[in-house]
Amino acid sequence: MNLKLKIWRQKNAREAGKMVDYNISNVSPDMSFLEMLDVLNEELNNKGEDPVAFDHDCREGICGMCSLFINGEAHGPDRGVTTCQLHMRKFKDGDTIYIEPFRAKAFPVIKDLVVDRSSFDRIQQAGGFISVNTSGNTIDANAIPIKKHDADRSFDAATCIGCGACVASCKNASAMLFVSAKVSQFALLPQGKVEAHERVLNMVKKMDEEGFGNCTNTGACEVECPKGISLENIARMNREYLFASVKS
């Protein structure tokens, strides 16, 4: 396949960026999207030009690093996949592909397609954990009975990989889907009950401090989420937040 790429190039956080055109030929439909960018970067390197900076790590849909906005959609036109799992067979010969970084005030661009998502780390640090007594009397986690329905819902929430596609897809740049997944993961389990009130209050406070927008129930986040995180987590977080606010 021969393709025209329009890629956001930005030297650093201070300088303005712009879309730059590149032509790429002999792209195999079996390549992943990131492999296609690897080929482009090899060509740029060979010409002595600055390669395109983009984030990646596992390249198998686990780490949440690959954060590209492709033709106006977070992680591109496929559903339930990350950018690294997107294949070039989803495009046609002669297509023009727009490639931009995830855009949100709380995700400032570092270079080209790489954004700083450490705001997510700070939200996690504000409450995305449980405390366990390790004095020698710790109960084995498997010895605590948990209803199958709750265990399944908790596991579903825990599949959030923190990629930020929900934020990039939201017209308000809201992080509610991400934060609600992290809150729900613990709220559904007995191990998460001890710090439940502080957790939801602290994580929502940090989310607001980091500059994420409010949720207006549009649902774009759920559509673009590569892990199928459900909006029902946002409803659960709102209930948890209300309860914790009344209790505190």
Ligand code: SF4
């Ligand atoms: S909720 Fe989905 S889109 Fe948002 S960070 Fe988690 S996995 Fe990514």
Ligand code: FES
């Ligand atoms: S590189 Fe890890 S999820 Fe894409």
